[in-house]
Amino acid sequence: MQLPPKVTTRAFERLAEIGAADQGQALRVAVEGGGCSGFQYEIALDDPKADDLILEGSGQKVVVDSISLPFLSNAVIDFSEELIGARFVIENPNATSACGCGISFSM
Numbered sequence: 001m002q003l004p005p006k007v008t009t010r011a012f013e014r015l016a017e018i019g020a021a022d023q024g025q026a027l028r029v030a031v032e033g034g035g036c037s038g039f040q041y042e043i044a045l046d047d048p049k050a051d052d053l054i055l056e057g058s059g060q061k062v063v064v065d066s067i068s069l070p071f072l073s074n075a076v077i078d079f080s081e082e083l084i085g086a087r088f089v090i091e092n093p094n095a096t097s098a099c100g101c102g103i104s105f106s107m
Contacts, residue, residue, distance in 0.1 A: 003074040005029070007055050007062045011088060014079040015060035020045055026054070026061035027088065031071040039071065043088050 015027055028046035031039050048054055052063040055077075064072055076091040 002070060004053060004055065004069070005062075005064060005072045005075040005077055005090075007057060008076060008078040009057065011062070011077050011079040012057040012060045014086075014088070015062075016058050018045075021060050026063045027077075028052075028063050028065075029068070029072065029077055029088075029090065030065055031068040041090055043090075 011027075015021070020027060023045070024047065025045040026048050028042070028044055030042040032042050034040050046063070048061060048063045049065070051066050053066070053069055055062040055064070062077060071094060072090070072092065074093050078089050078091065080087060080089045
């Protein structure tokens with residue numbers, strides 16, 4: 001059974017800090033072919049589209065297109081601040097392996 005991805009409070013708060021909704025945009029999380037492990041995440045601010053799954057919190061939106069949705073079933077979209085930098089991260093229970101960069105994965 002496919003479960004939608006979850007978005008942490010910290011991720012929604014970061015979107016509010018950068019003013020995504022003020023610009024009429026949402027955080028788009030997509031899965032594309034490529035990367036060193038077979039698939040890679042594409043994360044960017046974008047305009048929501050009619051067929052997107054929209055996840056909302058703190059007045060912000062995260063969108064996932066219908067093709068990427070099965071790859072992100074039950075995943076957690078979070079925001080991480082580390083010594084090497086700050087970025088949105090995805091904890092994906094469907095990934096069987098991931099690259100050290102955190103952007104590329106295989107299933």
